[in-house]
Amino acid sequence: MKLLPKLTFRALISLLGPTLFVTFTMQFHFILEFVALIKTRLPFYLVIFHYFGLFVGCSFLLKIALRWNATLYLAIMVGLMIGFFIGLLVISIPWFVPLGLFGAGFTIGATLGISINKISPMLGEHKFNGRLIGLGSIFLAFFLIIEGLIDIYSNPWIAVILLSASYLLFVILVFYSKKYHEHPPRPRFKIKSYISMREHLPGLSFAFIWGFFFINTYYSTMLFLESSEVLESLNTFIIIFALSILVFGFPCGLLTDKIGRKFTILLGMTIQALAFILLSFSTQNEFILLFIFPIVIGMGFSLTLMYGLLIMIETSQGSNLLEHFTLLYIFAIPGEICGVILPELLKPYFLNEPGILTIALLFIFILTTIIVFKVKETLPIKSELYIKPESVNEDDLTLFKERRICLVCKGNATGFNAYVCPECGALYCLKCAKVLSNIENMCWVCNFIIDDNKPIVLEDNMLENEVDEDMKKKSKKNKKLKP
Known part of the structure; x- marks a missing residue:
């Protein structure tokens, strides 16, 4: 079994920059914002300022920042984000803490969509995406373990050095991979039109x-640690939690690459509920609270977290991925606020x-199950992969050509592994071209014949005169090719 897609050295380097950015944002959520509140003895619910900042930042990105140079803008905004992190430390x-939380949230929201957009070229082949996200979570785990070991509460200046060095590495990676991440111009994105479409609900x-x-489970955990008076052992909890990840x-x-995204997410939510059931029977047991509970959670x-994020990325694929994903995250923010x-x-x-919280989570779990099953499964099923879509978006087609992506499986279609339709220039990997030649034997975009030696299979909704017209085009092109 092939574990990972083939990635060039430049692709790997290009993937590291955005992955490092996502790691910044996750470690801020898991440890840094709570350390700032603990240090100043402020109530935990003030993290809500962070989510207000996220909303303003995402709105700023959609309404204003899309017109600017993406690479330079990303480097400056992430620099500001690291500045707020250091200030909170x-x-x-x-x-200053509410101001710092808002500022950190603003800079994260104003750049998250751009970073996800830069990751997207490496997430073309959906059957490997779960594993790639899994590797990214390992990167996050290492970062959390380092911060737990150095004890950023007692040694903030060591954390400052770590964050500064990480930012410098981020800037080098982003500018190094600038050419790799060039994107064709995006069509205008109409937010109201997108929201009003029932299919997007x-x-x-x-x-x-x-x-x-995302927020509720971890926030509730922090409240348990506070009430059990073990916040001084937060580093231990973080390290065990990160080791589990x-x-x-x-x-x-x-x-998730085997059973699908939806079942994976529901399984994760079930495990989280079981973790709180475990906690409800042992709230005063410090060993369970600091060692067993973080492993399960x-x-x-x-x-749940990583592959819910993956569904949001994969459902946003296309020429407007940045806008789609940012808008989805705007809708996630009210959920985060409710999670507090x-x-x-x-x-x-x-x-x-604690059983009361478990009952509440189980009730929400039932509601969540209904919602999750309404979402389209983004891991393609083999039997559905080669079903021709009703239409192919021209902007997406342009994007696939620019990035050398197969129109069918969304994998790489480069070099000797590519079949290019001679009529419209649509790209297919050789495997998908061979499969299509055995089904309808026509290009998905222009209905041009894929294999001359095989017959065309008409679809129920395709008129014969359309195929005849395609045959005339093919005949003319063949005449031009004859010496």
């Missing part, structure tokens, strides 16, 4: 529920009776 003034609903589970990240990627996060508000409202009850 070294400035102990309470009023499941995706937007999924983004909301993903945002809720490190161990389960890639196997979870293999799993880390496994659930590996399945619900535990705060239930805190007087579930801290004494």
Whole structure:
């Protein structure tokens, strides 16, 4: 079994920059923002300023920043983001923390869509995407383990050096891979039109529920650590949690590439609910709270967080990926805010009776199951992969040609592995071209014959005169090719 797609050295280097950015944002969520609140003895619910900043940043990207040079803009905004991170680490003034959380959220929201857009060329072949995301989660786990070991609460200046060095590496990687990430001009994206289309409602609903589970589970965990008076052992919790992601990240990627994204996410949510059931029977057991619970919750996060994010990326594929993904994330932000508000409202009850939170999560899980099954499965089923779509978007076709992507499987179609339609220039990998030649034997874009030695198989909705016209085109082209 082939574990990973073939990637060139330049593609790997190009993948590292955006992966490092996503790692910045995740470590901020898992450790840095809570360290800032613990240090200044402020309540945890102030993290909500971070989500307000995310909303403003995403809106800024969609409305203003798309006109600017993407590479330079990304380097500057990520620099500002690291500046806010450092400020939260070294400035102990309470009023600065909400400002720093908002600023960090703004810079993350203003750049997240661009970074995802830069990752997208390496996520063309869906059957390997789970494994690639799994490798990215391992990168995140290493970063979290390092921060846990150096104890950024007690040694903030070591964390400052780490963040500064990581930013310098990020800038080098982004500018090095600039040519690789050149994108053709995007068509105008109409937000109101996109939201009003009924077919997009499941995706937007999924983004909301993903945002809720992303924040709710970890935020509730922090409330448990606070009530059990073990926050001084937060580094231990973080290291065990990260080790769980490190161990389960890639196997979870293999799993999602086999059983599909939706079942993987539901499995992850089930494991998270089981983790809280486990906690409800042992709230005062420090060993379970600091060692067993983070292992189980880390496994659930590996399945839910990373592959929910993957569904949002894969459903956004196309010439407007940046805009689609950013809009989906805007809908995830209210879910994240609810993920803070619900535990705060239930805190007087579930801290004494954790089963109450479990019941609430199970109720939400049932609702989530309904929403998840409404979302289109983005891992293609072999029996459906070669079904011709009703139409092919011209902007997407241009994008596939620019990136040398197969129109069918979305994998690489370069060099000797490519078949180019002589009529319209559509690209297919040789495997997909061979399969199509045995089905209808026609190009998906222009109905041109793929293999001269095989017959055309008419579809039910295709008129014979359309095929006759294609045959005339083929005859004329063949005459031109004769010496």
